[in-house]
Amino acid sequence: MRVEALVKRRKYSLIFFSILLVFTLASIIVTDFDVTKGFTCIPKAIVWSTKNFYPNADSLEKIPKILTKLKETVFLSVASTTVAAAFATFFALFGSHTTRINGFLSILIRGIASLFRNIPVVAWAMILLFSFGQSSLTGYFALFFVTLGFLTRAFMETIDETSKESVEALKAAGASYFQIIFQAVIPSSLPQMISWMLFMIETNIRSATLVGILTGTGIGFIFNLYYKSFQYNAASLVVVFIVITVFAIEFISNYVRRVIL
Numbered sequence: 082m083r084v085e086a087l088v089k090r091r092k093y094s095l096i097f098f099s100i101l102l103v104f105t106l107a108s109i110i111v112t113d114f115d116v117t118k119g120f121t122c123i124p125k126a127i128v129w130s131t132k133n134f135y136p137n138a139d140s141l142e143k144i145p146k147i148l149t150k151l152k153e154t155v156f157l158s159v160a161s162t163t164v165a166a167a168f169a170t171f172f173a174l175f176g177s178h179t180t181r182i183n184g185f186l187s188i189l190i191r192g193i194a195s196l197f198r199n200i201p202v203v204a205w206a207m208i209l210l211f212s213f214g215q216s217s218l219t220g221y222f223a224l225f226f227v228t229l230g231f232l233t234r235a236f237m238e239t240i241d242e243t244s245k246e247s248v249e250a251l252k253a254a255g256a257s258y259f260q261i262i263f264q265a266v267i268p269s270s271l272p273q274m275i276s277w278m279l280f281m282i283e284t285n286i287r288s289a290t291l292v293g294i295l296t297g298t299g300i301g302f303i304f305n306l307y308y309k310s311f312q313y314n315a316a317s318l319v320v321v322f323i324v325i326t327v328f329a330i331e332f333i334s335n336y337v338r339r340v341i342l
Contacts, residue, residue, distance in 0.1 A: 133313045136321060140314040147303060147315075151322055153217070154299035155330075158285035161221050165228035166278045172229075173236030179248050180240060180266055182258070190233065197230025202288045206295045215297035223292050224285050235277045236270070243269045272341045279334040286330060290323055 109116065174180045176190035205223035213219040247265035256264070293301020300323060307316040 134317045135314060136318040137314045140312070140318045143307075143315050143318065147300070147319055147322055150293075150300045150303045151326060154289045154293060154301070155286060155326065157217060157221055157299060158224065158289045159282055161224035162228050162278060162282045162285050165225050166232055166274070166281075169229055169232035169236050170274065172233045173240055174262060174266070176233065177237045177240040180258075180262065191237070194230045194233035194237075197226050198234060199230070200227070202227045202292060203295065206292045210295065215295075217296070217298045220289060220292045220296045220298055223296075224289060227288070228281050228285060232277060232281060236274055239270045239273045239277070240266055243273060275341055276338050279337060283327065283330050283334055286327060 108114075172190050172194070175182060176187050176194065178187070181187040202223050205226050206219060209219045209222050213222070247269055248261055251261045251265050289299055290301040290304070293299035294305045296302070300319060304316055304319040304323075307313075307319060
């Protein structure tokens with residue numbers, strides 16, 4: 082029986098990789114991608130980056146301006162995430178199978194959360210450009226909607242996984258809906274919810290850089306400005322600060338997770 086299961090697993094794996102190989106070859110043919118040229122260009126790209134894409138003495142003079150834009154990007158990411166987390170908590174309580182008060186409302190919230198989460202942040206930014214133009218508000222709402230969808234789904238799953246037994250116990254004891262929420266659901270789910278929120282702050286800092294190129298704001302805008310004006314040394318300095326910031330935020334997030342979990 083065990084041998085048959087192993088043979089069946091290998092058979093399905095072979096089928097999967099065969100289908101994947103067919104799709105890969107079809108994609109190469111449709112897009113006219115030259116695989117050989119693609120790989121041979123890598124050494125040339127490394128050489129060009131070594132010669133042009135590095136900070137120099139002149140680019141160091143732009144550090145104050147870069148830091149100002151970087152601060153704007155970080156604050157935008159944190160603000161959009163924390164506000165979205167507050168709304169997501171409210172929606173998750175009504176969308177979760179454990180704490181929902183209406184089946185139709187729960188399905189509606191899950192559907193909206195899936196829609197918001199599955200529309201890429203770049204698509205949100207392009208849609209909102211028509212309403213708000215190139216401004217920080219456009220970037221804020223683009224990050225907010227994606228974060229709201231993601232955190233709503235994550236919070237609902239967290240509530241369903243961590244609060245089910247305690248909720249059933251309080252219901253059996255005759256506790257009211259709000260007593261269940263504040264005495265069981267929030268305390269048991271809060272550490273994991275904070276962890277998800279910290280994860281989205283890290284993600285949104287990276288996403289805000291890309292959104293900034295479209296909206297003309299933040300660190301993304303100044304990188305695009307330097308790159309298009311052939312100031313590659315300054316553009317590389319922007320990248321260095323982005324990487325440092327992402328690592329710093331990740332270090333802080335991991336420390337907070339170790340403390341609360």
